[in-house]
Amino acid sequence: MVKTVFEKSDAIPLLAEAFRELGYEGATLSSITARTGLSKGSLYHFFPGGKEEMAEAVLDHVDCWFIAHVFQPLEEEEPGAAIAGMWQAVDAYFRAGQRVCLIGAFALDETRDRFPQAINRYFVRWISALAGALIRAGKDEKTATQLAEHAVLGIQGALVLTRATADGKLFTRALERLAAVLEI
């Protein structure tokens, strides 16, 4: 059986899922080969820097997705629609809480110290993009920043609690509540 064409970009979503579910330390090369169907040799061909380069590629991939689907709309589109779109995108991306935030999970342990800029950048841009939309929607700067911080933090917390309690409806319920707080 000959392996068909398989590009680096095809591997990244599978790598992302591995790191998301197992964590950086927990995602061993064995588990990664099993999930991607690629041998270690192929993985090192695509990512000469090994596991760390794989994680960097995954972080970049996640960041790009959020820029395209969340941050840029918040920064450029009509604020009401962009914010509504954010809640939709977030619920879909995190599969109603069944999927964890890779970057949030990396932030919690010493993995953060491997990728500090990538982790920081993601959250800072999310908060500032949302704050910007809230300002364009009429909030003053201080309130907008606080509300944005509150919303982003709430999403991360909802992911933790959804997994911890195994309550499948918690996430979507939390998003609705967070969306309501933004209206205050």
Place this chain on the structure above:
Amino acid sequence: MVKTVFEKSDAIPLLAEAFRELGYEGATLSSITARTGLSKGSLYHFFPGGKEEMAEAVLDHVDCWFIAHVFQPLEEEEPGAAIAGMWQAVDAYFRAGQRVCLIGAFALDETRDRFPQAINRYFVRWISALAGALIRAGKDEKTATQLAEHAVLGIQGALVLTRATADGKLFTRALERLAAVLEI
């Protein structure tokens, strides 16, 4: 040099800090021996079940702390004072966000599946204790449960964001905002 008396209970806070900072997979026996000053032999003497038993002991220790300092006060004392005490205890326990929630961190990766009951129990009790206090303070049951969920999830999210952004003031600021939401 003779090792002085060192009880199992003395090791647990050090183990807790190791798991908290490094994660379950990241906390290797080498790092644990370095942090506790106990050799592998001694560790296995105290915890014959190895790393898993160490983590169980730590989870139990954390749970007991929260029962004594947070859950029971919420369940038994005057609600206003108990809730105010909760915010104080949380800010102190998590060192204004410099310290991560071990149980929340465990919830995010496959470590959850090792200790599902302990993780679930902690968060369920926290939410129900807080909801109970809110009910005694005059909220209706549905509102109280939602607000309690919102508060606990906010704490977890604030821990993620504090570490991610390295903004030392974020955590305390978030707690103030979360406390304000409970008043609504």
Place this chain on the structure above:
DNA sequence: GTCTATACAGTGATAGAC
């Protein structure tokens, strides 16, 4: 009760055949 020595599986990573 504490340690050192050790077993042995699994780790990330590399070399080289095809």
Place this chain on the structure above:
DNA sequence: GTCTATCACTGTATAGAC
């Protein structure tokens, strides 16, 4: 570009001296 074979090393865990 993909694989297998293999490397040196670290992982958890155990045995046994003191």
